[in-house]
Amino acid sequence: VRPLTLKGFLKRYLQELSEAKTIGIFTLAKLAYKDNPRLRYPLYLYARESGKLKIFNSARKLYPFEVANDGKTLQTFEYYQNKAENDNHTKLLMYNRIIALQKQKNVSNYRIYTDLALNPGNANAFLKYGDISKCGLSLARHILDYLERV
Amino acid sequence: MFMKDVMELAMNHNELLKRLRRLDEDVSLLYENDERLHCVIVGGSALILLNCITRATHDIDVVKCSNEIRDLLHKYDFNERVQTKDFLLRYDDYVGRYKS
Numbered sequence: 001v002r003p004l005t006l007k008g009f010l011k012r013y014l015q016e017l018s019e020a021k022t023i024g025i026f027t028l029a030k031l032a033y034k035d036n037p038r039l040r041y042p043l044y045l046y047a048r049e050s051g052k053l054k055i056f057n058s059a060r061k062l063y064p065f066e067v068a069n070d071g072k073t074l075q076t077f078e079y080y081q082n083k084a085e086n087d088n089h090t091k092l093l094m095y096n097r098i099i100a101l102q103k104q105k106n107v108s109n110y111r112i113y114t115d116l117a118l119n120p121g122n123a124n125a126f127l128k129y130g131d132i133s134k135c136g137l138s139l140a141r142h143i144l145d146y147l148e149r150v
Numbered sequence: 151m152f153m154k155d156v157m158e159l160a161m162n163h164n165e166l167l168k169r170l171r172r173l174d175e176d177v178s179l180l181y182e183n184d185e186r187l188h189c190v191i192v193g194g195s196a197l198i199l200l201n202c203i204t205r206a207t208h209d210i211d212v213v214k215c216s217n218e219i220r221d222l223l224h225k226y227d228f229n230e231r232v233q234t235k236d237f238l239l240r241y242d243d244y245v246g247r248y249k250s
Contacts, residue, residue, distance in 0.1 A: 016159045017208065071231045072209065076159075079227035086225060090172070093179035141175075 009077045010046040014039060025052055026059045033063030041070040091132040094140040098127070101147040116146055160206035163198050169210065173226050177219055187216035189223070192232060 014023050017038055018031050025047055032039035044067045047056030079086075101107075113123035118139070126135035127143075135143075161169065177187060193211035197203045211232045212223060223230060 013159060072229055075224065075229070076208075076227050079225070082225075090176055090179070093176065097179055 004077075004081050006077055007046065007049040009080060010042055010049060010073075013042050013073065013076070014046055017042065025055045026062070029056070029059035029063045029065075033065045037065070038070070040065055040067050042073045045073060087137050088132055091135065091137055091140050094137075094144050095126070095130055095132060098140070098144055098147055101144075102127075105147065105150060107147060107150060112143060112146065116142060118143075160208055161195070161198075161210075162206045163201070163204075166195055166199055166207070166210065169226055173219070173222055173228075176222055176225075180222075181218060187218055189215040189219060189228075 011023055014028060015021070018028055018036060020027060020031065022028075023046070025043065028039055028043050032043055044056060047053050102109075102112075109124055109127045112118070112127065113120050116123075122134040123143075125131040126140070132140075173189075181187070190213050191199070191210060192213050193209065194203070194205075194207035195210045198205070198207060210228045212228045212230050213232050215223060215230075220230075
């Protein structure tokens with residue numbers, strides 16, 4: 001998977017927020033000035049990231065608006081950038097709960113992967129060695145649901 | 151995998167529920183007690199969840215929440231920087247504005 005860059009994210013974000021098919025700085029600056037103030041900060045960031053600050057400043061002379069950190073754009077970027085990491089963290093939390101329930105209810109790995117018809121290799125790697133790369137989030141959820149019910 | 155597959159920026163009713171369920175899941179994994187935590191959602195996402203409007207939104211605006219979930223709100227891109235002046239007094243105005 002290609003890592004998500006701020007510039008790549010901003011391209012998509014600006015297109016979504018503006019509903020325009022272009023990421024032309026003048027077009028977006030016009031929208032930011034008049035109808036869509038939410039574009040202002042991401043547009044500034046995009047111009048900065050793509051080395052187009054001069055064009056951005058020229059556009060702002062024509063369509064004057066203030067630029068202030070909206071506290072939202074970078075948080076949304078972080079969310080998408082860290083999505084895989086967040087999933088792994090949730091899987092790890094699930095793994096800890098699974099192991100605790102396994103001990104508490106005395107359920108073997110064998111019983112889990114036979115009852116749920118899981119791939120024994122991947123299930124063992126996850127359950128025995130805590131290898132979260134061998135287990136998707138939905139599968140971890142499935143195992144946890146099973147152990148809570150059993 | 152391309153970025154388009156990873157990023158679904160605008161959220162409809164189902165995607166909002168999915169995001170809220172992820173938050174709920176993390177909270178239940180982190181806090182095993184029966185304590186009830188709260189999170190008050192306002193704005194477009196609240197109206198979508200109530201089926202008042204059908205369009206998608208980019209934000210989940212939160213006006214109040216339990217301290218325990220504050221870090222998770224940031225992690226799941228919930229927006230806590232919400233202007234709440236006269237919000238409850240102007241509920242009908244907000245609904246009308248979003249519907250139009």
